[in-house]
Amino acid sequence: MATETQTQTPQRTITRYGAYTKPAKGANGWETFSWYFFRVSGVALLVIALAHVFLMHISTDVSQTVYDFVAARYANPFWRVYDLVLLTLALFHGLNGLRIACEDYIQSRGWRLTVLSALFFIALTFWLMGSMTIIMFQPNHTLAQSIMSLFGR
Amino acid sequence: MYRGQSGQWSWLLHRITGLGVLLFLLVHIVDITLIGFGPTIYNDAIVIFSTGIIRVISLALIASLLFHAFNGVRIILIDFWPAGYKYQQQMFIAVLVLTIVLFIPTVFYIMAPVFGVCPQGSCANPAL
Numbered sequence: 001m002a003t004e005t006q007t008q009t010p011q012r013t014i015t016r017y018g019a020y021t022k023p024a025k026g027a028n029g030w031e032t033f034s035w036y037f038f039r040v041s042g043v044a045l046l047v048i049a050l051a052h053v054f055l056m057h058i059s060t061d062v063s064q065t066v067y068d069f070v071a072a073r074y075a076n077p078f079w080r081v082y083d084l085v086l087l088t089l090a091l092f093h094g095l096n097g098l099r100i101a102c103e104d105y106i107q108s109r110g111w112r113l114t115v116l117s118a119l120f121f122i123a124l125t126f127w128l129m130g131s132m133t134i135i136m137f138q139p140n141h142t143l144a145q146s147i148m149s150l151f152g153r
Numbered sequence: 154m155y156r157g158q159s160g161q162w163s164w165l166l167h168r169i170t171g172l173g174v175l176l177f178l179l180v181h182i183v184d185i186t187l188i189g190f191g192p193t194i195y196n197d198a199i200v201i202f203s204t205g206i207i208r209v210i211s212l213a214l215i216a217s218l219l220f221h222a223f224n225g226v227r228i229i230l231i232d233f234w235p236a237g238y239k240y241q242q243q244m245f246i247a248v249l250v251l252t253i254v255l256f257i258p259t260v261f262y263i264m265a266p267v268f269g270v271c272p273q274g275s276c277a278n279p280a281l
């Protein structure tokens with residue numbers, strides 16, 4: 001029975017400073033990519049996410065970040081690209097972290113597959129929701145109206 | 154949870170703060186999606202973020218984000234500069250100090266509107 005619950009997921013080892021060790025050379029390309037992605041996206045998010053919090057909670061009070069505030073901000077495409085980068089990096093950095101936490105605690109192969117599939121579905125759904133909202137927003141149009149206008153209606 | 158090694162607290166805090174920030178991110182994507190339903194629905198919904206209770210919860214989010222960001226830098230520094238391991242404990246303390254130092258002014262800016270003070274000029278503190 002014990003062998004049946006084993007999975008192909010590589011065994012992760014933790015360093016004495018509280019991080020996972022880099023996968024050995026040639027061990028698993030995907031896990032190596034994941035290890036680097038955490039670090040590269042992490043450095044980017046340090047700037048992008050903290051600046052976002054500063055702009056939305058400190059330099060402007062959160063109570064002022066209403067519809068018209070967003071509309072004025074999204075008149076500049078820079079902020080749409082900024083928010084799209086923030087959404088993408090933060091969502092995949094975070095869900096990849098949740099994936100590793102799930103793999104640490106879920107031993108059964110069947111449950112692992114179920115949970116990882118659910119995470120994939122969540123990633124896709126939330127990324128589509130967020131990116132559609134950022135890209136399609138038009139002042140005083142609903143998302144449905146913006147989508148219909150693409151088809152000339 | 155793994156025990157008996159000096160990095161265990163940094164590992165545990167990194168995991169808890171990361172999962173907390175992710176949970177907020179998922180909620181935040183949903184609330185931002187409401188902007189696609191027009192100004193009335195959006196403004197009525199997001200007013201909740203200006204209430205006192207949610208302001209306190211936002212502070213927990215910001216503290217988590219600050220710790221996670223700085224501890225991430227500590228991890229990367231040691232990953233790519235193995236000799237830095239000698240200072241891992243000192244760097245962990247530096248992470249905690251930096252988090253607290255930046256958190257204190259944040260508490261003022263976020264909570265001041267609850268007490269009728271608007272450091273940014275305009276603010277509101279609606280009742281829940």
